[in-house]
Amino acid sequence: MTIQFNDETFRDDYSFRNSDRAIKRFPFPFHEDSYMYSVNMEQHRGGPSGSVYEKRFDVDEHYLSEMRDRAIVLAEDPLRCQSLPHMTLAGWDTLELIMVSKSEDYPDLFELHRDGSRWRWVNKPMGIDHTFTFLDETTLPCGPLEYITRQAQGDYAVLDQRGDMLYMDAGMVTTQADWSLDFDIGMDFFEWHAPVPLAHEMGIFKRALKFLLNVQQGAPARRLNWTMTVNPLLDTSPENYHKWGIQKTTLTPENIGAKQHLRVELQTFYRLPRSNALLFPIRCYLIAFQDIVSVPKWGRRLHRVVRDLPDELATYKGFIANRPMMLDYLSQYDDGLPTSPGVWPDLETEPPLQR
Amino acid sequence: MSTFQFPPSIRSRPVYGTLAPRPGKAHLMIADAEGAEAILSLAGQGPGLMAKTHVIYIPKGTGETYVDQLRALKSAQFYTGPTYAASVQRIRRVLSDAHMGLQVYLAGTEGLMGQAEAEAIAAGIPHSAIQTEHRGSVARRMQCVHCKGITEDVMTDPFTCAHCGLNLFVRDHYSRRLAAFQGVCVDAEDPGNVPEPRELYS
Numbered sequence: 032m033t034i035q036f037n038d039e040t041f042r043d044d045y046s047f048r049n050s051d052r053a054i055k056r057f058p059f060p061f062h063e064d065s066y067m068y069s070v071n072m073e074q075h076r077g078g079p080s081g082s083v084y085e086k087r088f089d090v091d092e093h094y095l096s097e098m099r100d101r102a103i104v105l106a107e108d109p110l111r112c113q114s115l116p117h118m119t120l121a122g123w124d125t126l127e128l129i130m131v132s133k134s135e136d137y138p139d140l141f142e143l144h145r146d147g148s149r150w151r152w153v154n155k156p157m158g159i160d161h162t163f164t165f166l167d168e169t170t171l172p173c174g175p176l177e178y179i180t181r182q183a184q185g186d187y188a189v190l191d192q193r194g195d196m197l198y199m200d201a202g203m204v205t206t207q208a209d210w211s212l213d214f215d216i217g218m219d220f221f222e223w224h225a226p227v228p229l230a231h232e233m234g235i236f237k238r239a240l241k242f243l244l245n246v247q248q249g250a251p252a253r254r255l256n257w258t259m260t261v262n263p264l265l266d267t268s269p270e271n272y273h274k275w276g277i278q279k280t281t282l283t284p285e286n287i288g289a290k291q292h293l294r295v296e297l298q299t300f301y302r303l304p305r306s307n308a309l310l311f312p313i314r315c316y317l318i319a320f321q322d323i324v325s326v327p328k329w330g331r332r333l334h335r336v337v338r339d340l341p342d343e344l345a346t347y348k349g350f351i352a353n354r355p356m357m358l359d360y361l362s363q364y365d366d367g368l369p370t371s372p373g374v375w376p377d378l379e380t381e382p383p384l385q386r
Numbered sequence: 387m388s389t390f391q392f393p394p395s396i397r398s399r400p401v402y403g404t405l406a407p408r409p410g411k412a413h414l415m416i417a418d419a420e421g422a423e424a425i426l427s428l429a430g431q432g433p434g435l436m437a438k439t440h441v442i443y444i445p446k447g448t449g450e451t452y453v454d455q456l457r458a459l460k461s462a463q464f465y466t467g468p469t470y471a472a473s474v475q476r477i478r479r480v481l482s483d484a485h486m487g488l489q490v491y492l493a494g495t496e497g498l499m500g501q502a503e504a505e506a507i508a509a510g511i512p513h514s515a516i517q518t519e520h521r522g523s524v525a526r527r528m529q530c531v532h533c534k535g536i537t538e539d540v541m542t543d544p545f546t547c548a549h550c551g552l553n554l555f556v557r558d559h560y561s562r563r564l565a566a567f568q569g570v571c572v573d574a575e576d577p578g579n580v581p582e583p584r585e586l587y588s
Contacts, residue, residue: 217563225398276574
């Protein structure tokens, strides 16, 4: 189907909205009524038709507005996109992967015509028709990683692999859950995850690293992660935390349904062919609490997850202070009925709220 | 002895050891303040070591306390600099002239070791091959994540960014590339509610 792109903002007046279709395809991250860390990896080889898992790089109704927001962030802070000198080839690998995937998966929106190293890239939604020479940086207006990720939703970390370790050596990071590429660039896998509580002790990162080191070309993987964000703010960066942190205090029982958002990251992992780097796209999806509870199963389950989450995780995810108000709201949508297993909304089979 | 045992922390936080002589064609020792004590101790362990050593020393607040003792080690080259910034061009030159087999030893404050380590890494020496020993002050070199300004010798948590004036709390998250810990606004969610500053590790 043709996508109707929204004209919306992720700042100031926050006009971001999810359509009914976007709500139903939202990547709800809880497959059961509780949550704890796990290495929840699976193969990224498509998914149900219309779901966010179907295509390699999901394009949705927020595409154009997210790209506008990214351009604003980069104009204010060019350091959100960085690439250490040895990562240029991985940038070209990334450009190729995204262009090939999008042109194959969305032929009505994107075209890639290749004649040897002479490539023509057509991005119809953004009005781009550009011919350049593959692997020749002088034929692009900026580096290859920046060029293509200004046209692709989600953040992108590019991880170099050396000596059984991954290094955060390049990235485009403007929709992040409170981490700084500028600070973390060059760190190894354990170092950039250092501030995460509990998971190190649980051995999560050791197992995740082992898995990621072995991701092969043509066999990408994926997992979900989540946090909470007040207002549909994509740029929850540490750089701007002194500006957006105060927004957490604006929740009231009256506005929480519209203001409080569940923030879900669809993380995917691709081995890149020339550089042997690992591309780590982190795609952010936002949904207002009032839209989650429109799906009865999700309303029941989100209440139970938020209620039972260990304090350390609620603190790390930044919503410990607002948790009581969140529970007051969400408890209205939990009638105590059991929920079906799995993440899908199951609107046809799950009972409506019994109140 | 001006040593301090840092409590265990997160994985990005540097850990320091005790300097020990390693075989090498040439040796570069960079120290500030009480770091001189680590150099003096190291020199005593390796006969002939100092004859192949370039010592770069920044006394900071210790003034002349260690300078004569260090000079008496009769290293191949001995330099005292008024500040790290005044010394860094020399450090870069020594590193760019270095050959395979240079051993690097760093001692003193975290800020000195971190900055000198970043120079050595930039010159192609893996950080795991660089020896470090903490001595003296536990003050930290902090980067404000908001304005990116560096505040040197931070002794309290929270502290005030020397550049943008925000009140920042002191994280253990550390960037080897920036040679700095991360400082993050402490009162973003409750402006003006700044905890009473406490001395680090007090």
